Amino acid sequence: MIIFMDRRNFLKQSCGACAAMSLGALLGTSFLESCGSTGLSVLKAAPSDGKVSVPLAQFEGHNFQLLRVNNYNYDIALQRKDDGTYSAMLLMCTHARHPLTKAGSGYYCTLHGSKFSADGKVEKGPASKPMVLLPTAIDGDRLVVTL
Numbered sequence: 488m489i490i491f492m493d494r495r496n497f498l499k500q501s502c503g504a505c506a507a508m509s510l511g512a513l514l515g516t517s518f519l520e521s522c523g524s525t526g527l528s529v530l531k532a533a534p535s536d537g538k539v540s541v542p543l544a545q546f547e548g549h550n551f552q553l554l555r556v557n558n559y560n561y562d563i564a565l566q567r568k569d570d571g572t573y574s575a576m577l578l579m580c581t582h583a584r585h586p587l588t589k590a591g592s593g594y595y596c597t598l599h600g601s602k603f604s605a606d607g608k609v610e611k612g613p614a615s616k617p618m619v620l621l622p623t624a625i626d627g628d629r630l631v632v633t634l
């Protein structure tokens with residue numbers, strides 16, 4: 488099926504997307520997009536001096552945020568815990584370093600089938616070590632993750 492769009496609507500939609508991306512680039516941090524397969528939003532950020540920071544406002548209304556860092560091999564699962572602290576887990580399987588996929592409240596490795604809980608503990612092997620936690624710190628109104 489072919490869908491035709493008139494020139495005016497095409498330009499309006501294209502320019503709107505470009506403007507949003509440019510604004511994100513100017514702010515130096517984030518651009519939200521929806522991840523089609525999981526329905527989760529993905530926050531994109533550029534690292535600086537081996538760190539990446541995220542506005543704490545990203546956690547308003549939810550405790551989980553998927554972070555994708557430019558030129559970094561793995562996504563990062565950011566979580567706000569019940570006690571108000573934050574964690575950053577590398578979505579890398581500890582068996583053979585395959586990227587992990589969010590599955591329900593935990594994580595799944597499509598290569599050999601390992602499963603991890605929401606807090607990164609191994610629920611099913613062959614992986615035997617928990618997911619890697621990255622150091623986090625609060626700086627004003629931002630969460631800083633050391634890569």
Ligand code: FES
Nearest residue numbers: 580582583596599
């Ligand atoms: S690399 Fe994940 S289970 Fe083997």
